[in-house]
Amino acid sequence: MERAARWRSRTAGLSPYVLDTFLAVCSAAVSVWAVYNDDTDWPWWVYLLAVSTALFLPWRRRASLLLLIVGSLPSLVLSVVAHSANPQVPLYAVIGMYTVAERFSDRQRWAVLAVVVVANVIGTHSPNGALFSVLTSVGGFVCGSLVRTQRQLALVQAERAREAGERTASEAARAVAEERARIAREMHDILAHAVSLMVIQAEAGPLVVRSNPDRAVRAFDTIADAGRDAMVQLRRVLGVLKDPEAGRELAPQPGLAELADVAERVRRAGLRVELELADGLGAVPADVEAAAYRIVQEALTNTVKHSGADRVAIRVRRAGEVLEVVVSDNGRGVPLAADRTVSGWSGGRGLVGIRERAAACGGRAEAGPGPAGEGFLVSARLPLGAAGVVERVGG
Structure with a gap:
C-alpha cells in the first residue's frame, strides 16, 4: 500500500x-x-x-x-x-x-x-492456451472495470462533498442572517422604547417646568430611568457580541416580572396603563418570557409614538399550554378596509419584529385595528411546551 x-x-x-x-x-x-x-x-x-x-x-x-x-x-x-x-x-x-x-x-x-x-x-491451438488467453483478456477487463467503478465512486463522493459544502455554507449564512436579525430586533426594541419615552418627556418637561415643577421633575426622572434601563439592556447585547464564549441567548433576559416597571415608565409619559398579569402562570420558559416582554414593550412603544391614545390595557394570562399576550389602546387606530383583516395587517418594522419573536417560540402574533376599527390591538399566543399548539388570534 x-x-x-x-x-x-x-x-x-x-x-x-x-x-x-x-x-x-x-x-x-x-x-x-x-x-x-x-x-x-x-x-x-x-x-x-x-x-x-x-x-x-x-x-x-x-x-x-x-x-x-x-x-x-x-x-x-x-x-x-x-x-x-x-x-x-x-x-x-x-x-x-x-x-x-x-x-x-x-x-x-x-x-x-x-x-x-x-x-x-x-x-488458440490448444485448450490450455485458450484458457490462458481467456484468463489474460478477462483479467485485463476486470482490472479496468474495477478502476472504472472506483472512479465513479470518487466522482459520487466528490459531488456529495460539494453538496455538503454548499449546504454547510448555506446553513452558516442562514445562521448569520438569523443572528443579525435577532440582534437587530433587540436593538430596535430597546432603543425604540427608551427613546420614544425620552422624547415625549423631554418635549413635555419645558412646558410644565414653571407651571408644574413636580410634573417636570417626574418627566426628567422618567427620562433618566428610561436611559438607565436602555443602557442595562444594551450592555447585555454588547456583552454577547464581545464575548465569543457567550451563548446564543442573551442572559439574563428580561421577564414578565419586569413588565410592571415598563408599565410604570409609560404611566409617567402620561398614559393610563392597566396591567393584568394573571397569577398562577406556573413555569414559563425563559425564551417565552423574553418574547412576551419584548412584544409588550414594542406594542407600548407603538402606542406612545403613533396612537394618540390616553389609555392602554395589557393582559398576560395562561390558557392551557399557551401564554396569551394582548395589548390594546383607545387611540385613533387605523382604517379597516373591507378586504383587510387583522391577520393581513402588515405594519412597520416593530410589528414585523413582534411576529418574528412569536414565531421563534413556535407561536403567532397579530396586530391591527381593534373592535369596530377603534384603537389598535396586538395579540400573541406563545406555546409553553416544546410542541405547543398555535392558534389564530382574531382582532
Whole structure:
C-alpha cells in the first residue's frame, strides 16, 4: 500500500502520454523479444508487426472503438502468420482490454469482451492456451472495470462533498442572517422604547417646568430611568457580541416580572396603563418570557409614538399550554378596509419584529385595528411546551 501510494505521488505530475508511451515501448519490447527467441528464423516484417501491435497504446485514453479495432489488426495478423512468435503474456492485449473496460460504454465493453473471448478460443491451438488467453483478456477487463467503478465512486463522493459544502455554507449564512436579525430586533426594541419615552418627556418637561415643577421633575426622572434601563439592556447585547464564549441567548433576559416597571415608565409619559398579569402562570420558559416582554414593550412603544391614545390595557394570562399576550389602546387606530383583516395587517418594522419573536417560540402574533376599527390591538399566543399548539388570534 505504501509503495503504491509513493508510486502514485511520483507519477501524478507526469503527462498521460508519457506514461502510455512508456507502456507502448515495454509492450513492443516484449513482443520483439518473443519473436527473437522463437525457434523460427522470422523475416524483418514479422518484427515490424510485433512492434506495430503497441502503436495504438500512446493514444489509448482518447481512443474510439474504431481506433482500438484498427490498432488491434497487427496483433491479429501476427497471430495468424506467426502464431508461435506471440508473447506468452501480450501486454498490448491486456492494456487494450483494460482500456475498453475502463473507458467505453457498457454496450461496447461487453461486446468487445465477447468477441475477444471467442477469438481467444478459436485462435488458440490448444485448450490450455485458450484458457490462458481467456484468463489474460478477462483479467485485463476486470482490472479496468474495477478502476472504472472506483472512479465513479470518487466522482459520487466528490459531488456529495460539494453538496455538503454548499449546504454547510448555506446553513452558516442562514445562521448569520438569523443572528443579525435577532440582534437587530433587540436593538430596535430597546432603543425604540427608551427613546420614544425620552422624547415625549423631554418635549413635555419645558412646558410644565414653571407651571408644574413636580410634573417636570417626574418627566426628567422618567427620562433618566428610561436611559438607565436602555443602557442595562444594551450592555447585555454588547456583552454577547464581545464575548465569543457567550451563548446564543442573551442572559439574563428580561421577564414578565419586569413588565410592571415598563408599565410604570409609560404611566409617567402620561398614559393610563392597566396591567393584568394573571397569577398562577406556573413555569414559563425563559425564551417565552423574553418574547412576551419584548412584544409588550414594542406594542407600548407603538402606542406612545403613533396612537394618540390616553389609555392602554395589557393582559398576560395562561390558557392551557399557551401564554396569551394582548395589548390594546383607545387611540385613533387605523382604517379597516373591507378586504383587510387583522391577520393581513402588515405594519412597520416593530410589528414585523413582534411576529418574528412569536414565531421563534413556535407561536403567532397579530396586530391591527381593534373592535369596530377603534384603537389598535396586538395579540400573541406563545406555546409553553416544546410542541405547543398555535392558534389564530382574531382582532
